[in-house]
Amino acid sequence: MSKSEIVVIESQHEHVLFTLEEVCERCDIHVDIIVEMIEYGIVEPVEPIEQSTESIWYFNSHALVRLQRAQRLMNGLELNLSGVALSLELMDEIEELQQRIAILSRQLP
Template sequence: MSKSEIVIIDSQHEHILFTLEEVCERCNVHTEMIIEMVEYGIVDPVEKSLLDIWYFNSQALMRLQRAQRLMDGLKLNLSGVAFSLELLDEIDGLQKHIVVLRNQLP
């Protein structure tokens, strides 16, 4: 399978949702891989219809892109990707907190 880039939707259009099949097409991965990523907590569907159809937003697509880079670049398995993303999320949160604290300084 060749490497692919995920097209990220502008944050103005965050209300746009993608089905599982659309996510698989955009990410060039099989349905089973996305299902496994959901099971590992790497990405979460934002909505699940009564017909058990999953929907994902643009943030989920960005997270999948990040997960793919970790798997391709560092050869991590899904457990390693989940742990790495958790740590990266923590770093992002701390950096945002630092900005807020710096803005409170005179």
């Protein structure tokens, strides 16, 4: 039996929020791993919403996409969480530099 994958498409609708439980279900990942990823700075919840005595974490679609990238790095390259954090940071820097290059290229005659 093959494992099915849930694909999250990044959208401009950042107002869609997912609870920690929904993220675990959608990404097929245990709560403890997500908490560790938060500690490593791999993913960040949006501001927690206080309800009674406990706070509930919410995540936007960008966080789900980032979690899926982290999972691919962990599974495909067998990286630990610190390696995943570093890889994602470098990938973010590359993406930012590519965007800057594109902007500068459009400014050239």
